[in-house]
Amino acid sequence: MKALYICDNKEEWGLLSNLFKAHFSKIELICALKTSQALDYLTYEGPFGIIMIDASLKQVNPSDFGEQILEVAGERPLIFVGDKVTVRDRIRDELYLGHDLNAVIYKPYDIDHFREIIQTSLNWAKEEEFEQSVEEFERTEMLPMKLRNFYLFEKIDYDVYVELTQTKYARVIAAKKPYTHNTIQNYAKKNIKYLYLKKNEYLRFLEESIDDIMNGLEHTQNPKKIISLQIKSIVIIHQYLRSVGVSDSLIELVQSVIDKTTQNYQSVRTFKNVLAHFPRINLDIAEHSVLSLYLCESVCESLSWNSDITKKKLGLASILQDSGLTNEDLLKINRLDDPHLQMFSEEDKEEFKNHPAIAAGYSQYFTRFPEVDYLISQHHEMPNGEGFPNKLNANKLTVLSCTFILCSHYLARLVCSKVKSENLLQEVYYQFKLMYNTGNFKEPLVALEKTLRKIH
Numbered sequence: 001m002k003a004l005y006i007c008d009n010k011e012e013w014g015l016l017s018n019l020f021k022a023h024f025s026k027i028e029l030i031c032a033l034k035t036s037q038a039l040d041y042l043t044y045e046g047p048f049g050i051i052m053i054d055a056s057l058k059q060v061n062p063s064d065f066g067e068q069i070l071e072v073a074g075e076r077p078l079i080f081v082g083d084k085v086t087v088r089d090r091i092r093d094e095l096y097l098g099h100d101l102n103a104v105i106y107k108p109y110d111i112d113h114f115r116e117i118i119q120t121s122l123n124w125a126k127e128e129e130f131e132q133s134v135e136e137f138e139r140t141e142m143l144p145m146k147l148r149n150f151y152l153f154e155k156i157d158y159d160v161y162v163e164l165t166q167t168k169y170a171r172v173i174a175a176k177k178p179y180t181h182n183t184i185q186n187y188a189k190k191n192i193k194y195l196y197l198k199k200n201e202y203l204r205f206l207e208e209s210i211d212d213i214m215n216g217l218e219h220t221q222n223p224k225k226i227i228s229l230q231i232k233s234i235v236i237i238h239q240y241l242r243s244v245g246v247s248d249s250l251i252e253l254v255q256s257v258i259d260k261t262t263q264n265y266q267s268v269r270t271f272k273n274v275l276a277h278f279p280r281i282n283l284d285i286a287e288h289s290v291l292s293l294y295l296c297e298s299v300c301e302s303l304s305w306n307s308d309i310t311k312k313k314l315g316l317a318s319i320l321q322d323s324g325l326t327n328e329d330l331l332k333i334n335r336l337d338d339p340h341l342q343m344f345s346e347e348d349k350e351e352f353k354n355h356p357a358i359a360a361g362y363s364q365y366f367t368r369f370p371e372v373d374y375l376i377s378q379h380h381e382m383p384n385g386e387g388f389p390n391k392l393n394a395n396k397l398t399v400l401s402c403t404f405i406l407c408s409h410y411l412a413r414l415v416c417s418k419v420k421s422e423n424l425l426q427e428v429y430y431q432f433k434l435m436y437n438t439g440n441f442k443e444p445l446v447a448l449e450k451t452l453r454k455i456h
């Protein structure tokens with residue numbers, strides 16, 4: 001359990017810290033000097049069972065700051081610390097009376113009083129976090145969501161559960177209450193891969209996410225925001241395909257993501273600028289797909305391919321190519337004979353082997369985008385014929401297919417490169433030139449070089 005104390009007088013920290021060490025040794029006390037620092041702690045270091053605000057804060061009114069905290073941390077008790085006069089003058093009644101368990105710890109400290117107030121707050125936190133939240137559901141009532149999804153939001157409208165046993169689930173994120181990325185990281189550290197929503201709520205969540213993203217894409221012109229929304233889209237699209245299938249709303253979202261790529265690329269003008277606006281490069285399937293959308297767009301321009309149909313095909317292939325992969329680490333693998341594949345479970349190996357065919361299968365439901373299935377099913381073929389599933393070489397693959405394969409492989413290598421040097425784009429390109437300068441790969445390879453060099 002963690003406690004947060006916001007106080008701009010460092011001398012006070014030691015006193016309180018000693019009290020916690022002596023009476024609540026299992027509580028980790030984190031002290032913040034500035035309010036901005038406290039808000040950062042709440043967002044990234046939480047959850048905090050206890051929040052204490054010093055009533056003598058100078059840089060900000062402690063009551064205003066208390067309200068700000070409730071906006072970030074949700075409804076919860078607060079403890080105000082100070083002498084009687086300062087607390088009376090600076091803590092507004094409506095804030096103090098806003099929660100039954102709000103309390104004051106008066107200075108100078110009285111040990112028994114301190115213990116009683118902290119214990120009450122601690123009981124609230126324990127009850128809130130654990131005891132009230134364990135519920136029984138049939139497994140068929142619950143739908144798993146990859147942990148990755150939860151980094152995309154700060155709060156969601158539904159309760160989120162972690163699986164304890166096949167029928168017992170603990171609520172770990174309450175509906176409409178803000179949660180921190182640190183909370184999600186803690187589950188990742190415990191090797192928890194999925195959190196659960198109740199089935200009907202899960203479907204509503206996906207549909208509402210699609211509406212939100214569509215709305216966002218329609219109304220923003222900011223390149224960075226567009227890219228962020230596109231990354232979010234890919235996560236939702238893959239999740240939707242695996243659990244629901246293809247619907248009209250999903251097809252609309254896919255179309256919008258592709259159209260917005262062309263529009264956004266026209267405004268940023270070069271692939272280097274796309275990278276400059278990219279929020280982060282994170283070895284992630286969704287980010288790989290979005291980079292592929294832009295690199296294909298850019299290479300089409302270098303090849304003077306202006307056809308809408310061609311862009312749609314490359315766009316859908318970029319979006320769907322790895323939709324059948326649930327283990328993000330498989331993005332680092334390109335071939336079935338890659339020795340690193342042996343480190344994965346049998347289930348992961350099977351998933352990797354089948355993912356081009358599964359994604360190609362999804363593409364057949366997108367009837368507005370003809371003949372994309374072969375592009376997707378070939379995305380792990382290699383110029384020398386050592387790829388999979390059909391060991392096709394550079395002369396058996398079409399120029400369009402070679403263009404897509406080249407972009408996909410190049411980006412996978414780029415995002416998986418451990419050393420991020422300034423010349424990485426060129427370095428990876430020169431490595432690629434040795435293997436891909438053959439047959440129908442030659443033309444797209446020249447276009448890729450032109451794309452990477454383009455600076456205006």
Ligand SMILES: [Fe+2]
Pocket residue numbers: 321322355379380
């Ligand atoms: Fe793949």
